[in-house]
Amino acid sequence: MTSRPAAPPPLREAEKSGVPGRRYAGLDGLRAIAVALVVGYHLFPPSVFPGGFVGVDVFFVISGFLITTLLLREHAATGGIRLGAFWIRRARRLLPALALVVTVCASAAWLIGGDVLLRVGEQVLGAFTFSYNWLSIAGNADYFGLAAPELFRNFWSLAVEEQFYVIWPLVLPLFLLIPRTWGRVGATLLLAAASATWMASVTSSGAVTRGYFGTDTHAFGILLGVGLAFALEQVLRSAALRAEPPILLAGGWRVVTLVHDTTAQRRTRRVTGVIGALALIGLFVVAFVPATPTAATFPGMLVAASVLSAVAITAGVWPGSAFGPAIDRPLLRWIGDRSYGIYLWHWPLLVLVVAGVQGTGPEVGFAPLLGVAVLAMTLALAEVSYRWVEAPIRRLGFRGAARALGRRLKGSPDARLGALATLAATLMVAGGTSAAIASAPEMGSAEAVVTAGAEALESAAPEATATPSPAPTEAPATDPVDEVIPAVVTGDQISAVGDSVMLASAPALLARYPGIQIDAAVSRSTYAGPGILENLAAAGALRPYVVIALGTNGPVNIPSLERMVAVAGPDRTVLLVNAYAPRSWIPGVNADLAAFAQTHPRVRVVDWAGAIGAQPQLLAGDQIHPGDAGGRVFADAVASTIDAIELQRAQIQHDLAERLYRSSREKVTQIQ
Helix, strand or coil, X not given: CCCCCCCCCCCCHHHHHCCCCCCCCCHHHHHHHHHHHHHHHHHCCCXXXXXXXXXXXHHHHHHHHHHHHHHHHHHHXXXXXXXXXXXXXXXXXXXXXXXXXXXXXXXXXXXXXXXXXXXXXXXXXXHHHCCHHHHHHHCCXXXXXXXXXXXXXXXXXXXXXXXXXXXXXXXXXXXXXXXXXXXXXXXXXXXXXXXXXXXXXXXXCCCHHHHHHCCCCCCHHHHHHXXXXXXXXXXXXXXXXXXXXXXXXXXXXXXXXXXXXXXXXXXXXXXXXXXXXXXXXXXXXXXXXXXXXXXXXXXXXXHHHHHHHHHHHHHHHCCCCXXXXXXXXXXXXXXXXXXXXXXXXXXXXXXXXXXXXXXXXXXXXXXXXXXXHHHHHHHHHHHHHHHHHHHHHHHHHHHHHHXXXXXXXXXXXXXXXXXXXXXXXXXXXXXXXHHHHHCXXXXXXXXXXXXXXXXXXXXXXXXXXXXXXXXXXXXXXXXXXXXCCCCECCHHHEEEEECHHHXXXXXXXXXXXXXXXXXXXXXXXXXHHHHHHHHHHHCCCCCCEEXXXXXXXXXXXXXXXXXXXXXXXXXXXXXXXXXXXXXXXXXXXXXXXXXXXXXXXXXXXXXXXXXXXXXXXXXXXXXXXXXXXXXXXXXXXHHHHHHHHHHHHHHHHHHHHHHXXXXXXXXXXXXX
């Protein structure tokens, strides 16, 4: 209290300079929760957080809110925004850890080799230029697919945020021309709604990864955080002014504020605690919902997570809130401080560990113990990065850190040894990164075997499709008491229709059955089969044996199977090749094929899954497509099924002939 009128408190030095001067309660805890969702989604699939990728959207909302709040504070304090200083602060925050992760993990990938090096040069470029999301879209990468693993796939979200950091300070002054707070909030929310609507449209067309990776389609979370910063600007500024130290006036008078725990303050703590807790519960509920390639997830789940994050942020930073300090517990704050490093490290480490131990990508599946090991490595490396790389550069700047390293080179022997070790390690990982880029394969192992199959088909001599197909070669006439000799089936008696698994097996099929007719292509499903068979039948080119392998890319469509069997007709035998792949629908596919064959007498199942399941090392890194030896297993499975059919037919014919023979002998005996 004072006997003189209280003057407005002066701005803090942090606000005068535009440098961030305070931390908002709850944001570290929310960062910890966000990174836990993402890490759980990647390291412990599918039981832990099947929708945990929404943690990225929590980060987006936090970034939009925090960056906009800092820029608004600077603009209010100085009347402008120092773009250079802002971007330098962002670079100090982002680049050190990024450079460490990229060079260390690229060097490790070079030592492991194989599919982990695929597109590594493009990935490194995308990481350092913060354009990873757009390069992935241009390269037709699939975030949710089973292609060869991308070492730095998780950097797509960092690219989206960095693009926001570059563009938003330039655009913010235009929003400040809108005179009212509600107008600024409304304009931001309209843009967020447009972004979400655009994602829904793109997803509905089947381009899920384009919708998920695109800055334009996935900007709604950041924009929601921006709108929240506009909405809370005056509330937070007033709270900051009330939190200033006591003001000294001329004559030694001191302005102080007497704080009482009023009913209103108790109600604020209670209400913010309840709202914040409900928002967190809702966020975890969303994270437990499995994703679908529809607008219900993209953007449905993502928008829900973004809105819940905005509510949680509001509850955390609201003046007098109990929720923010409650979730900023020491452990969560420790994780939140290192959440950037944890996010960067966890996915590349998972790719490297799984490739080194199993020779596959994470999408194929891995033991929970590997997930635990990667988590431990992630936390350890994130701590090392935070303590010895990120914090010093944030404190000293790039030049200051370089000068400090120079002083260590001129210092005591121990200091020189440490500095030299740092320089040597830097040169090693830089060299390893260059070697990884130089030795990266042009295509992954799965793509290579599929391409080889396509080339084998192209080089095979074309068959005259209009020539009537011969029937299987009959066994020579023998006395019924002789052994059973099945007919010999040759390639010109087989029509084969399939997906990329059959395409990869084409060289082996051509070797086993010269002249076989193969129509195989990537990403086919059972829906494509009827049309292909109808065209072959119309051209008079459909052969006595029809081999169909269309179960890899999705559940079986029973009406399509019925149509294919109807096209084949009663005089042809249909062989359904079952599927083997680390995909959720495969057990259902194989069960449906087996049940269908049981109800259709001229349909048999080729047990490719059983044949290759005993020797999965013969598959490419995706554990789907067979290499040379795996292709021979595919061809052998088809051949053994055909041989069994012909043996059964020969046995039936033999038994019938033997019965007729014995019957005729009995009649002759009776006449005599």
